[in-house]
């Protein structure tokens with residue numbers, strides 16, 4: 001009984017801090033303001049992820065980037081960081097019917113580990129282009 005209660009409580013407590021988790025687990029590379037570092041090939045987290053979620057494969061992709069896939073974050077925490085990241089940095093381009101990630105969805109995507117994540121990104125970019133959404137990394 002005690003253990004079950006603990007298992008329910010711990011992730012819930014740890015998840016009150018998506019921003020702190022962002023600073024701990026992501027900001028070292030993507031910087032505290034999410035702008036990334038072109039010189040180090042770390043992409044910005046502004047706006048582009050907000051476009052990615054407009055296609056299902058892009059939604060999966062966000063939960064499969066190495067920073068999410070191989071982090072010690074629980075699925076609850078990973079979902080919270082992704083939602084926080086989208087609201088914080090992509091609000092202007094988020095679709096009106098934006099549905100936040102649930103931990104269950106993140107868990108499902110995280111079970112798939114793409115061998116070549118950059119290839120997945122190329123495919124997502126191509127799919128977005130067919131919808132008229134053209135993403136230019138050099139502009140960020």
Ligand code: HEC
Pocket residue numbers: 022025026027028029030041042043044045048049062065066067068071081082085117121
């Ligand atoms: C060790 C450095 C590092 C850390 C830590 C890191 N990332 Fe990344 N991230 C990258 C790099 C580099 C890429 C480019 C894709 C690649 O090389 O895998 C990337 C790609 C991404 C992308 C895709 C952006 C795009 O336009 O393709 C997202 C979203 C992302 N990271 C989110 C996160 C989040 C959220 C965290 C924290 C949980 C995180 N990253 C932690 C280095 C990092």
